[in-house]
Amino acid sequence: MKELFSPNAQPRRTTFLLMAAGQGALLLLLWLFYPLRMFPSLGEVLRSLQDMITTQGLIQELWASMTTALQALTVATILALLISYLTALPFFRPLAYAASKMRYLTLTGLTFFMALMVNSGHEVKLSVLIFATTVYLVTGMTSVILTTTQQEMDHARTLGLGEWRSFLEVVVLGKLDDMLEVVRQNFAIIWTMITLVETLYQSEGGIGLLLYKQNRYLHLDGVVAIQLVILAAGAAQDYLFTLLRRVFFPYSALTTAR
């Protein structure tokens, strides 16, 4: 028990799991018995969740949002990797710098320009998501590239690998696991944006639109239910990314402090 409050302690796995379960249970009890009714009750949320699944196609809407998010993430990752790796050439460094700074742009103004450039609502939605995700990914990915040390590059050069091969070995292959981590961390941004984008282009539905409607008609139980669904989907995604990292980059965890 004492070790749970000791700095940098490593409690046993069972102790840690029991502690986490206890914290979860406490939260649940608070929700159930807290006298001030700030949130809808658990029963109301569950009923609303059931209702949305059966009558409003929550699962289908979640799937629609999920596929859009994955599409955007795939394209954004490819674009961001390309922009980040191109920083090896001084000519392209201003591009990466500008891309990184564009994360300060607001989506509302951006959608207008996107609507002028592409044809369908789906394309607008996708291009806005791709743009916004790319600029965040570029920021994270260039930071990863900047962690490359002189020693790492010197090591590759002393093996006679040449500049491009040294870059491939040290920066591209050597930091691929960190790039995956950047993608994992920034995937959450898509979920925060997708709700906004789906309300702007409502023809394709999506969980964001469902959330917007629940919010609009003050169905707080529905809002909490959808938020919980998004939270669960995000947690599952996080777990999947961690699993991918463990499978494809087994060396990655070896140097991490526990």
Next chain:
Amino acid sequence: MTPYFYKAPVLTLDNVSMEYAGETVLRDISAQVLDVCRPGMNQGQVVGFYGRSGLGKSVLCRIMAGLLAPTRGTVHVGTEQVPVTPGAVGFVQQQYPLFNHRTLQDNLTVAAGRKFEPEEARRQVDAYLERFQLAPHRKKYPAHLSGGQRQRAAIAQQLLCSDHLILLDEPFSGLDIAMIDEVKKIILEVTTMDELNTVVIVSHDIQTTTALADRLWLLGYERDAEGKLLPGATISPQHQYNLAEMGLAWHENVEAEPEFNRFVEHLKDEIRST
């Protein structure tokens, strides 16, 4: 005294100077490593550059490895004496870097791929893994290797792709006595692998470096006629030692010899005076 003679130069530093933002770090360094030959012996050689901490030894290493162009002067390597380029000299850095995303075997294969066709590269890697007692660890990632294994792996990797000249930056730094003995063994092992192999040690460990080397250069500061310190570390003519000539090279347990210890004391006095 062991008979020996010198052949062609394998490393030549000619008036090498290095400046950073107007500050002289190294000044007019000249030294030549000649290929030493001992009749009846099939062994390469070890030479040493000694310098106190913060004197610019690592900068000198990077210049000798072709990773950094000197502000003035030239570095030539090999029996052909061509200007040094990255990859021409094997360079084992202080932290023994390896590719952390590759297994030990893959690390060596990448290096071997530079000189050999894939089939031959595999054979060479197997031979080096055996020779450096790393075969049982071939599937491990660098993070799983001990300090000694990592050091052996880094040296093997450089040997697989370099042409007989290998540079070790502070190979004894932060090691205990047992580990220093281990590194000494590895260095001697490298010299016995090929008669042309030359190990250049750049270190601040005067005792161990002197015990292993047959040539020694002392890096330090000079003073002008008025006794003022001149900027930039250099090698004075009186700080170039031929230990083979002095009868202090190639002895099995030279560190136990009184003559060796007297010489080390002399070196220490020289270092203190600079």
